[in-house]
Each structure stands twice: as structure tokens, then as C-alpha cells.
Amino acid sequence: MFPNFAPAFQIEDLIPLLDVTNLNPDATEAEISALCHNINKLSKPVAAICVYPSMLPLAKKLIKHPIAFCTVVNFPLGNLPKLEVRSQIYEALDLGATEIDMVIPYRDFQLNSNMLEDFLSPCRELIPRTKVLKAILETGALSDEEIRLATDACLRARCDFIKTSTGKHTVQATTKAVRIMANQIKNHYLNTGVKGGIKIAGGIQNMKIANEFIDVVLQVLAPEWLHPRWFRIGASKLLDELFIKFNN
Numbered sequence: 001m002f003p004n005f006a007p008a009f010q011i012e013d014l015i016p017l018l019d020v021t022n023l024n025p026d027a028t029e030a031e032i033s034a035l036c037h038n039i040n041k042l043s044k045p046v047a048a049i050c051v052y053p054s055m056l057p058l059a060k061k062l063i064k065h066p067i068a069f070c071t072v073v074n075f076p077l078g079n080l081p082k083l084e085v086r087s088q089i090y091e092a093l094d095l096g097a098t099e100i101d102m103v104i105p106y107r108d109f110q111l112n113s114n115m116l117e118d119f120l121s122p123c124r125e126l127i128p129r130t131k132v133l134k135a136i137l138e139t140g141a142l143s144d145e146e147i148r149l150a151t152d153a154c155l156r157a158r159c160d161f162i163k164t165s166t167g168k169h170t171v172q173a174t175t176k177a178v179r180i181m182a183n184q185i186k187n188h189y190l191n192t193g194v195k196g197g198i199k200i201a202g203g204i205q206n207m208k209i210a211n212e213f214i215d216v217v218l219q220v221l222a223p224e225w226l227h228p229r230w231f232r233i234g235a236s237k238l239l240d241e242l243f244i245k246f247n248n
Contacts, residue, residue, distance in 0.1 A: 009211055011242055015042055016228055018235045018242075019070060019199065021050040023167065029058055036062035038243045047228040048099055053088070056095040068132065070099035076168040078103035078138065082119065089126050099132040101199075103166060104150060106138045113149050120157035134161035134199055134232075139181075140171025147177055151184040155196045161232065165202030172202030175216045182220035198225070201234025206241055 022035050032055045039046055040063065048068035049059050060069055073088035074080050080088070085102070092100055102123060109116050120135065127133050135154040139147050151162050162181050164173040178200055185196040198221075200213045210233055217225060225231050235242065 009207065009214055011207055011245055012043065014207070014210060014233065015044050015046055015242070017226065017231055017233055018046040018238075019048045019050045019201070019232045020046050020239060021167075021201070021234050021236045022055075023050065023052060023072060023075070023236070025052070027052070027055065029055070032058055033062060035239075038239075038247070039067075040064045041246055042242075043246065047232055050099075050101065050234065053092050053095050053097070056092070056097055060096050068098045069096055070101060070132075070134075071095070071097045072101045072103070072136075072166075074103040074105070075101070075136075076103060076166040078105045078136075079107060082122075085123065086126060089123060093127070093131070097131070099134065100127060101134045101136055101163060103136040103138060104154070106141055106146075106150070109150060110142070110146060113146070113153075116150060116153040117157050120154060120159065124158050132160045133158075134163045134197070135159040136163045136166055136201075137181075138166055138169055139164045139173065139177035140169040140202070142177075144176070144180055147180045148184055151181050152188070155185065155188045155194075159196070161197035161199045161230075163199035163201055163232075163234070167202040167234065167236065169202070173200050173204065173213070175212055178213055178216050179220060182217050186220055195225075195230055197230040197232065199232040199234060203237075204233055204235065205237040207238070210238065 045065035045067050048070040050070035053071045071092045074085045137150050
């Protein structure tokens with residue numbers, strides 16, 4: 001059921017799995033407009049565009065493809081008070097977000113691993129089941145055991161995706177962390193019949209690196225996971241390679 005199957009993906013194959021991202025806090029409307037323009041020129045729709053909340057209305061206005069509109073909350077440090085996190089969720093939904101990438105309070109989690117579900121469950125209740133919640137672990141700040149425990153807690157709290165990183169930490173996504181996450185997602189599926197998604201973000205600079213992560217996921221999970229419902233790659237640096245190809 002979970003074969004070792006690792007095709008060599010090309011950039012065109014990856015497009016439907018991409019969360020095209022600009023989370024530069026200094027990004028201008030002109031830069032987001034250019035990003036949207038480049039997305040519109042691609043041969044097929046990406047999975048989502050991920051921008052700060054204030055840029056969601058612009059993205060929704062400019063994007064022509066039927067894609068998801070994603071933003072971030074409790075970002076990037078995961079240290080905001082609960083009430084502020086909930087306020088950010090309401091704001092994101094009001095601005096048109098269909099997907100929310102939320103940083104878990106990973107520092108608090110390291111002090112008390114039992115607190116995470118209590119944090120996540122009320123947030124999940126605020127987000128309609130028709131919309132997607134991705135929990136960002138910031139794996140570069142966590143031990144292997146903490147990654148396992150955090151992944152399990154996020155799955156129990158009905159997060160749709162477990163995401164590696166913010167892209168802002170000094171240690172970004174690693175194949176070791178992704179293997180741990182994928183194993184916990186597999187175990188959750190075997191125990192409950194519920195699939196969890198996995199999103200890899202942080203340091204995915206080119207197709208060679210992307211394929212290394214894809215190989216890890218496919219060594220643990222089934223090829224059917226390579227669908228935008230269950231697998232995403234957060235693309236910011238990878239965009240250069242993508243847009244160069246389609247702008248030539």
C-alpha cells in the first residue's frame with residue numbers, strides 16, 4: 001500500500017502542487033501584482049497563492065485561474081496571545097482566505113507538549129470545514145520527538161496539512177523532518193482512515209531539492225498523496241526557475 005515509488009518530477013509536473021508564496025513583509029502591491037501576472041501565464045493552475053492578509057483582496061482580483069487563496073496567522077514566531085490569533089483568523093476569513101497557514105506556538109509546546117491540542121482545537125472550530133487549515137511546526141526549532149508529538153497533535157485536532165517551516169527560521173525544511181512527519185501521517189491514516197496532508201516549505205530552491213523531498217514522501221506514503229488535496233510545496237525561491245521557463 002505504501003510502495004517505494006519515486007518518479008523524477010519536472011517543473012511542469014510540480015505546478016498543480018505549488019503554494020506560490022510571497023511572505024516578504026515589505027512586499028509592495030506592484031510585486032504582488034507581478035506575482036499574480038506570472039501565475040496567470042502558467043500552463044496550468046497552481047494549488048494556491050500565499051500572501052499576507054492585506055494582499056489577499058489584490059490577489060483575488062488579479063488571479064484568473066481557479067486556485068486557493070492562502071494567508072498566514074501567528075506568523076512567523078508563533079508567539080501571539082490566543083485572542084490575537086483568533087482575531088487574525090477572523091480577519092483572514094473576512095479578507096477572502098480559503099486556506100490558512102498557522103504557526104503553532106512551538107516554544108510553548110516545547111515547555112508543555114499537552115498544550116498544543118488545547119490551542120489548535122478552538123482555532124479549527126473558527127475555520128469552516130470547507131476551508132483548509134495548515135499547521136506550521138517550524139521543524140528547524142524542534143527535536144525529532146517534538147516533531148512526532150506535534151504532528152500527532154495537529155492531526156488529532158483535524159488540521160488538514162502539517163507544514164514544515166515558516167521559511168524565516170535559520171534551519172529550514174529537512175528530509176529527516178519530512179520523513180518523521182510522513183510516518184506519523186501514515187500511522188494516523190492506518191489507525192483512523194483519515195488522510196493528513198503534508199506541506200514542505202523553507203529552502204526549496206530548485207527542482208533537484210524538490211525531488212529529494214518528493215522521494216521521501218513517496219518512500220513513506222502512497223503515490224496518491226501527490227495530489228494538491230494532500231501534498232503541497234511552498235514555492236518562493238523555486239519561482240525563479242518556474243517563471244523563467246514560462247516567460248521565455
